[in-house]
Amino acid sequence: MEPRLKELRFNLYRIRNNPISLIGLGLIIFNIVIALIAPVIVPPNRPNPYKIPKIFSTEPLPPTSEHPFGTSGPSGYYDIFYGVVWGSRMSLRISFTVISAALAIGIIIGTIAGMCGGIIDEVLMRTTDVFFALPGLVLAMAVASVLGRTIMNLMGALIITWWPGFARLIRGEVLKIKQETYVEAARAVGADFFTVMFKHVLPNAIFPVIITASMNLGSIVMAAATLSFLGLGAEPGTAEWGAIISEGRNWMLQGAWWTTFFPGMAIFIYVLGWNLLGDAFRDILDPKLRRTIL
Amino acid sequence: MTENVVEVRDLKINFTTYEGIMKVLDGVNLRIRKGEVLGLVGETGCGKTMTGRAIMRILPSNAIVVNGEINFEGKTELLKLKEDEMRNIRGKQISMIFQEPRRALHPTLNVGNQISEVYELHMKEEILKTALKEMDEYQGPFSNTIRGIYAGELEGKKPVLKKIFDRIPFLRGSLNEPKKGVLIDKSRKMLGMVQIPDPERVSEQYPHELSGGMMQRVLISIALACNPKLLIADEPTTSVDVTTQAKLLDLIMDLKKSYGGSILLITHNLAVVAETCDRVCVMYAGTIVEEAETGTLFNEPIHPYTKGLLAAIPIIGRKKELKSIPGFVPNFLNPPSGCRFHPRCNLAEEICSEKKPSLVEVEKGHFVACHKLLGGLDGDV
Secondary structure (H helix, E strand, C coil): CHHHHHHHHHHHHHHHCCHHHHHHHHHHHHHHHHHHCHHHHCCCCCCCCCECCEECCCCCCCCCCCCCCCEECCCCEEEHHHHHHHHHHHHHHHHHHHHHHHHHHHHHHHHHHHHHCHHHHHHHHHHHHHHHHCCHHHHHHHHHHHHCCCHHHHHHHHHHHHHHHHHHHHHHHHHHHHCCHHHHHHHHCCCCHHHHHHHHHHHHHCHHHHHHHHHHHHHHHHHHHHHHHCCCCCCCCECCHHHHHHHHHHHHCCCCCHHHHHHHHHHHHHHHHHHHHHHHHHHHHCHHHHCCCC | CCCEEEEEEEEEEEEEECCEEEEEEEEEEEEEECCCEEEEECCCCCCHHHHHHHHHCCCCCCEEEEEEEEEECCCEEHHHCCHHHHHHHECCCEEEECCCHHHHCCCCCCHHHHHHHHHHHHCHHHHHHHHHHHHCCCCCCCHHHHHHHHHHHHCCCCCHHHHHHHHCHHHHHHHHHHHHHHHHHHHHHHHHHCCCCCHHHHCCCCHHHCCHHHHHHHHHHHHHCCCCCEEEEECCCCCCCHHHHHHHHHHHHHHHHHHCCEEEEEECCHHHHHHHCCEEEEEECCEEEEEEEHHHHHHCCCCHHHHHHHHCCCCCCCCCCCCCCCCCCCCCCCCCCCCCCHHHCCCCCHHHHHCCCCCEEEECCEEECCCCHHHHCCCCC
């Protein structure tokens, strides 16, 4: 236990001393706090808080004290501030749901393929290749347009696009670890297939996938916003940043800059935060780079 | 006549590779008697390790056993066993020490856990019984429930409560607590047996915190945890320095005396062989070329390859030039016809490239596979 605590303390020290990671961490914490206290900032719309309440109006209004970020339309005019605040909750929800589901599918399929080998590997990996053959965004668009415009379907489309990467990554790691002598040694003391898989191979193969997954948390929101912007994700009037921008682009050329600026900034902060943190983490956890400072 | 622990008969193994079929083992015959130390020597890449692995049945995925039998204790045919029957033999009846200790230990599990794994796999009943006995004196939360679950497991049932307990993190811990205590005790005792100082501390440590010699000791303790009938030691001392090497060999031999199993010592170090082995098999390019008692082999070698190997040992004080065997171990994709040694043999004649010599008993317990043995009077072949 003691070496692990020491390791953790060392990692925290590295995070504290890395300005980039601090900025990233700050942005993410800011986002999470906003998401947590969203009901305090703006009272939720009942029954569905992710549906932005409608305002009677005929054109987008510039920022005022009543509507700090202005209003936008035209699918029934609404307050952008509400959308941005509740959108941060939505973004966290989307990124964590999609990542964990894609991770689960990817790890299961990749591990089975890597461990079993032979025909099972061939079938599973060629299936994965089918998903790889289509550009990610195009595939997500196709799936989303078939399923229809709801948040659940948006997440479903992203999961379908995202898992093959994880599956392939973990399969490669499993194949590598499977060759190690200690896995053979485990077989030599009489461990069965599942013990070898869960106790000896998986714990050593899983780290690169976990790191990649955490670095992808930002790009998931980017992809979700893109789909919404193209009109394939969340319905207009949903508290989702991409959907708000999508509607705002009609007004932007007429001088209503606030319709795209505020949700755009929200996406920018969120994605930048995760990317900075991911980069910093990669540097901190890289054993080749890490000890040079001390 | 002592019994054989393992008898390998005419074992042929091929590797399928992109370049073609590699005939790695070409009719290996091997007998390991009860309680003896058999040395298996030969150059790098001549199939020593493959023979060891074939006995354990942990061959690479592209290996195909073409022919042969491996008989365990005169009754069990290892190559015909089902995978789960084989699992009961591995680690319990036959175990293996690997070449590089640094790579043969799980990097993210501590030493104690790695040793307990063997007990968990092969001595479940004993562990459960000991745990039950210990729990009689101890009363804690859930202890009655846990006792019930263990008793159920002992009877071979899978109690429903265990399934439920296993799902819930906190309860799972307390369910395994008594069992874990026994396992840790046992693994510490084992670490003490292999003369590791301070077993309490070492059992908590991870492989990267140990030295090479210590790691090899841990591996030895894993291999000997269940008192196997045969220990396959695959170059156990190659990666450590000479003093550690001597200590490790002494340790292995001492432990062998106390538990009374047999050892197959795979090595290319003839000094180690002379020191420890009762009998020696010399292997060349996938076949056994000579088999004899250690003394006989070192004093009266017959096969030209054995002679060459012995001539290549440097001896301090000798003025003569050190001789090496010309050439290399042949390519297994396209091995030489007949006797596989003939391209490197200075006694080779026509028959050597045509017919494969079989192992012939020249005197009691001394087998040689060579057409030229006894001055070329090889009538049998």
